[in-house]
Amino acid sequence: MRRRAACAALLLATVAAGCGGVGYVARAGWSEARILWRREPIADVLARPELDPSLRERLALALAVREFAAGPLGLRVGDSYSTFAEVDGEATVHVVSAAHRDRLTPYTWWYPIVGSVPYRGFFARGAAEAAAQALQARDLDVDVRPAIAFSTLGWFADPLLSSVAVEQPEPMAETILHELFHATLYVPGATAFNESAATFAGQRGAAAFFCAGPGRNADHCAEARRRWDTTRARGRVLARLAGRLRALYASRPDARRREQVRARLTRAAGRALARRRIGGGGELWPPNNARLLGELIYVTDLDAFDALAPTDDLGPALALLVRTAGDAADPGAAVRALASRQEGR
Secondary structure (H helix, E strand, O other): OOOOOEOHHHHHOOOOOOOOOHHHHHHHHHHHHHHHHOOEEHHHHHOOOOOOHHHHHHHHHHHHHHHHHHOOOOOOOOOOOOEEEOOOOOOOEEEEEEEEOOOOOEOOEEEOOOEEEOOEEEOOHHHHHHHHHHHHOOOEEEEEEEEOEOOOOOOOOOOEEHHHHOOOHHHHHHHHHHHHHHHHOOOOOOHHHHHHHHHHHHHHHHHHHHHOOOOOOHHHHHHHHHHHHHHHHHHHHHHHHHHHHHHHHHOOOOHHHHHHHHHHHHHHHHHHHHHHOOOOHHHHOOOOHHHHHHHHOOOOOHHHHHHOOOOOOOHHHHHHHHHHHHOOOOHHHHHHHHHHHHHHO
8 A cells, every 4th residue: 555655746746837946846857757758658568579478468457457447437548558667666756744743634735736735755765865854853753655656647648667567467457547547536635535536446446347347357356356345444443543643632631641642542553453454553653643644645435435336337436426526625525425325325
C-alpha cells in the first residue's frame, strides 16, 4: 500500500505556475520531462523479438487493463498507458508529509488547480530529507515515504513505468486503474476522497478485470479479491485508531500523558493488524500522526465505496460516483449518503 501510493497533485505542480517556489517547480518539471522523453509506444516494444518474456507479459497486460478501463469502466484514458518508460528507479517520488503532534491535523501545501494537499513530492531523496528536517524543527510529526506511481491528471499521457511493470499482475492492474481514475475525477482540496476513491476504482477494478473481465483467471481473481478485503480491513483498524486519538487530543492532556496514551493506542492497533494479518503492526511504530494520516487518505470510507458496486459490473458504480462527487461540496459525505441509500434498497 505505502509503496504503491499515488501522488496525483505532486506532478501536476510541475505544470502549474507558482507552486512552492521556482526552484522546486523547475527541478520537479525537469525530472518529469526526462521520464516523458523516454516514452516508447508499447506496441513498438512488444515487436522486439528479444524482449524479456516477463516484461512482454506485463506490457500486454497493461494494454488489456487500459482497454478495460476505457470500455466497461468508462474511465478517461486518452493516450495514457499506451507507452512504456524505462526509469531504473529514477521515477520514485519521495513523499513528505507532516502533522501536528497534539491533534490529528495535517500540515498542507497549496497548489493551483489541485488546491490544498497534505504532502509534497521530491524526485531526490536528499531534498525530501532536508524538507522533512525543516518540518521536524517546527515540532511536527513528519513522514517520508516512496511512491512508484503518479498521475498528471490527464495533462500528459502517463507512461507505464518500468518500476511499476515489475509488480505482480494484481498490484500492477490496480496501479494503472488507480491513476486513470485520478485522470477521470479529481476534486481540488479533497485528498482523502480522491485517493480513497482511486483505491476503490483500482482494487475493485482489478478484481472485475480478473474475475469477470478480459483478464479472467481464477488465481488472479482470488488474489485481487483478497487484496481488496485486506485493504478494507486495514482501513477499519486505522479509522478506529484515528477516532481514539481524536478523542484523546480533544481532552487536552499534557504532553507526557498525550504521548503515553498515544503509544498505548498505537501499539494496540498494531497488534490488531498483526493478529488479523492485514499488515505489519510495526508500520505504525513509533507513533506518528503524519504517517497515520498518510495511510488514512488511501483507505477512508472504503466500505461506503464498496457498497456502490454489489457486483463485478463496476462501470455503472464508477459513473454514479463521478456524477455524485463531482458536484458535491463534500464528496466524502455525498458518497456515504449514496451508499446508505444503496444499502437500504
